[in-house]
Amino acid sequence: MGITVHGLKLPESLRGRIEDVRSGRAEPVPARPAATVAVLRDHEKYGLQAFMLRRVRSMAFAPGAYVFPGGSVDPRDGEADLAWSGPSPDEWGKAFSADRTLARELVCAAVRETFEETLVLLAGHTAETVVDDTRGADWEADRQALLDRSQSFAGFLDRRGLVLRSDLLRPWTHWITPKIEPKRYDTRFFVAAIPAGQRAGDVSTEADRVAWVRPAEAAERGRDGEWPMLPPTVATLAELAEFDSVADVLAASRRIIAHEPTAEIIDGEAYLVLPESAARHYKRDERADRG
Template identity: 85%
Template sequence: MVNGLRLPAEFRARIEDLRAGRAVPVAPRHAATVVVLRDHPGLGVQAFMLRRVSSMAFAPGAYVFPGGSVDPRDGEAQPAWSGPGPAEWGKAFGADDKLARELVCAAVRETFEETLVLLAGPTGESVVDDTRGDDWEADRQALLDRSLSFAGFLERRGLVLRSDLLRPWTHWITPAVEPKRYDTRFFVAAMPAGQRARDVSTEADRVAWVRPAEAVERAHKGEWPMLPPTIATLAELAAFDTVADVLAAPREIVVHEPTAEIIDGEAYLVLPEDAAHHYPQG
């Protein structure tokens, strides 16, 4: 049994080209992903997920968590900040201070852009209670078209970024065989009281609050397409009874980077050992 999944036949030529030096891996872009969690009174811990539209170049039709690429401006300014600073985040994620600031800002910005969930507040001890309304939507659109930086958005509204509401969870790098690659740090966060998560992203056509174990089961049945990092993360979260338990869990961040190999003439994506058992084997 192979620790991974079979790739389409066209990947074999790409693997051979990389091995022979006829092709060079694409440099991965830094990105941040946030697993927004809530406690459901009858169902336990639930995660917020979006289904990417079928026209997307990367992972079309896949169920994912909110997130996206770092905007270089995320690291250039220093917004009002409450909680662990860039140095602490850098230690957790193996990043310098500038990249760590970019990653935290990208995590909060992308989550707001895609779901209207905003991990920021008027003070370092408070959080915005409602992000619905035309004025919030205008700011969201300005962030999307990059006419407004995230630091500028926070400053305009007099908000403090709440890095203390985030926790580091894991780190995945897209395999070298892929034409689009991301170096993604995963965060977890509790859904702020009073806010409502909804799909406001043009990149998604469906959203769901789902128990992690149910999402993994749907993936294994082929009902919900998911990438290996998503399944592995959900499988880990399924072990917790409450969001507080998730946030309190000690984490040693390990970098996972699957590899593409030719096994018995077939192209396979081989997963890291500690994640492989979460994914249907090929």
């Protein structure tokens, strides 16, 4: 997709869909609640890094794109009978402009999906501890049971005597898939440090490559088209590139605003028009080269 002053140029094949949605001839697909987590670490040599996955090309949504771990909410993520430490669902709801139930689902989905896709688990046996190693056949069996939905996330935590550590997460941003897309997500973005002792693994069948990468480098590859990437991912990476360490990211004060790009016909061509908060990250500036 070429970059213009208007945003991102879209394939001509989407022009009919844009016109149908804008005229009311086609109804937009409802956006499903989802959560994604930028898992971060401080590298001795390279500084701040984020863990990213490349989605397999057979995926219906964003095939071949580099993404953060995450996915849609499972209805059982809202189960109330799980041990919880840290900010309450009410507090998360205020941060993300969500009701209590949805906020609880989003936090649980963030922790569950991160474990399913990377083996990173933001939970511990007490409110002050965190699991230090999730490798091994028993953990893999639990991961598979979560994937095939034969075990709920609450059931998994309860059986292992674990407490969800919502205090290890921070709210970061909120993006909604454009109305022209056949699959749409209403996604809250979180950030979190990888717990000491844990290792992010290449375990997801939805990904064919994983990498720890400096946010500035990843954002540049996304802008240049070297790494296929959705605009919210580029924008988030560019924002993270402004920080020097995980501690700086976690301490950042964030005002969460929902961003929803729009698709428009401009001068006879189809464009994805980005919010200014994202469009500015497609402009080269000194922050993109930090790190």
